[in-house]
Amino acid sequence: MRTALVLVRHELRLLASIGLWAARRRHRTGEGPAFGYSRGQGPMMLGFGFVIVIESIMMSILLRNHPAVQRAWFTVDVYTLVLIVGMHAASVVRPHVLDDRVLRVRRAAHVDLRIPLEKVARARRELRTTHERTEGELNLAIGSQTTVTLELTEPVAHFTFLGRRQDIRLVRFHADDADGLVKAIMLARSAPSPIPDPTG
Template identity: 80%
Template sequence: MRTALVLVRHELRLVVSLWLWAARRRHGLDEGTAFGYSRGQGTMMLGFGFVIVIESIMMSVLLRNHPAVQRAWFMLDMYTLLIIIGMHAASVVRPHVLDAGSLRVRRAAHVDLRIPLEKIAHVRRELRTTHERADGELNLAIGAQTTVTLELTEPVAHFTFLGRRRDIRLVRLHADDATDLVQAIKASKATNAIKPA
């Protein structure tokens, strides 16, 4: 039951993301600065959508003598296409957000991790195209690559898609403008360091 609720909530976020995308609005910016990460996946998502459309046409022809199955298959293909478009929309409208006290790291509608700036020990621009799963690491690759690495002073709690807790000490993420994000994080950390207590 819990898994079903998580899936429904995720799909509702995708639908909201479609609405925000159509309205040219973004989610959760408040007073922060947005750093996008969706540029690296646009072509791939377009390719997935194209494959679904072609499959739908071909299956309609193959199943023309079985109208009930044909309609069911068409509805399944349209639902899959909606999910693909929704995932891309979520990536566009839910960017990483840097504000005065934290970095909000996101990926589409299923990862949203707020990292306090004081817990970031080191930040660097680092292009990686391979990511092995390891304890204490969170890899948020887009188009099979990450461009920014964050090393933390202490673990932050991250909850997986189905709610399992993981303590994260190292985060790798993708940003379209990785150099700008790294410089902005360093500048914000420096500003926070010189603020009077």
């Protein structure tokens, strides 16, 4: 039951992302600069969509003598195509966001990791195209690659799609402007803290 609720909530987020994308709006970016990561996956998502369209056409021909099955298959294909569009839309409208205290690392509608800048020991541009599952590491590849690596001074809590907690000390993710994001992180980390108003 819990898994079904998680899946339904995720699909609703994907559908909502299509609406935000159509309206040219972003999801909760606040005042901080946003850094996109969807550019690298566009051709792949287009390819997936093309395969679904071709499959739908072929199955409609093969099932022309079975109209009930044909309609059911067509409905499933259309919904699958909508979800593919939703996944890409979610990647566009949910970029990484940096403010003066926290970096939000996101991937579509299922990852939103908040990393306090005080816990960032090192940020670097690092292109990786292969990733192995390792305890304490989180790899958020887009198009099979990551371009930014964060080393943390202490673990941050990350919850998987189904809610399992992981303590993460190293994060690899993709950003279209990896150099700009790394520079912005280092500048934000080195910025002096605001001096409190003694009269306040």
